[in-house]
Amino acid sequence: MDTRLRTFLSLCETMNYRKTSELVNLTQPAVTKQIQSLEEEYSTKLFEYKGRSLHITDDGLLLKQFAESQHYNEVELISMLNRTERRVLRLGATKSIGDSALNEYLQRYLQQDQHNLSLVVANTTRLLSLLDAGELDFVVVEGLFEKIKYEVRLLKRERFVGICALQHPFAGTSVPVQALAGQNLFVREPGSGTRDIFERELKGLGYDLSLFNRVTELSSFQPLKKMVASSLGISFLYQSVVDADSHIAQFSLDDTVEEHEFNIVWLKHTTALRYVDAFFQE
Known part of the structure; x- marks a missing residue:
């Protein structure tokens, strides 16, 4: 793989010329020269400064995608040429x-x-x-x-459902988004697909997490479901995660996409x- 592309990928990761120079064992001017060489070869800017922060350009993102694929294929090729059995x-x-x-x-x-x-x-x-x-x-x-x-x-489509305690008024019903006001909510951490989907659905209905009385982040499903079963709040998960749990009930939210x-x-x-x-x- 072109050493300039390796340097480029390192800079994409750090967005800092000094840190990149340490990662690739080059001087900072050498890193700058390699990036400039790529920019000259492809006749485009790969990075630009906005204020004091370095940002990748749209063309830089295209090159990043290409370089990541090339790096993956190179590792595969070396494995094949060495006649080594494919790793785990x-x-x-x-x-x-x-x-x-x-x-x-x-x-x-x-x-x-x-x-x-x-x-x-x-x-x-x-x-x-x-x-x-x-x-x-x-x-x-x-x-x-x-x-x-x-x-x-x-792979498949899966129903996205609300969950609550068995004795909760929502159990087994379909509720409007306004009914969620004042409820305590358990959610996954930022970056979770489950959370992203729920926040997108709320936004589509004109609301956000401020609708709830309290929002608690739990990255593990087991304590989340236990808190819900104990009547401490509600949550929204995929049906396959909750179907086997007899200690919680399900409900649906009006005017939202049920399958994802x-x-x-x-x-x-x-x-x-x-x-x-x-x-x-x-």
Whole structure:
């Protein structure tokens, strides 16, 4: 891989010439010269300053996408040329998906002795960052992301439901958004697809999280569901996460999209598709 592209990717990560020079073991002027060389070759600006902050341009983002794919393919090529058996399959999934939707695929894949894998469970933002860095072969995510940057395949659609205590007035009903006013809400951390979807639905109805009396962040589903079951608040999750829990009830929210996508995502123009097909046996 062109050393200038490696330097470019490091600068994309740090957005700081001094920190990049430390990462790639070059002087700061040498880093600047490599970036200028790329800009001259492609006849475009890759970075620009806004005030004192460095920002990547739209053309820089295009080159970043290309360079990330090239880096992934280079690692694959070296592995093939060395005739080494492909290392452990590296996949990522959001918590909503990793806790339920992949069980059948995981069991089927690991029934073959020659297969092994490493599963990273994190929020959508973190998983896409790892994918961009070439640290994962593919990810399965829900929520909002820039589909145009990646290869995307729909895995399934899943209902998004409200959950409450069994004795809560919402249990088993459909409620207008105004009924949520004054409720205590449990949500996932920022960057979670589950949270992004809920906040988008609220925004579409003209509201935000200030509608609620109290908003508590919990990154794990188990304590979140326990708090809801204890009548301490409500939440919104995918149905597959809550169906097996007999201690909580479900409800729906009027005028919202009930089903959302679970998508398989990998870098464009890479050989990762063969790992997607092998795992999902397409």
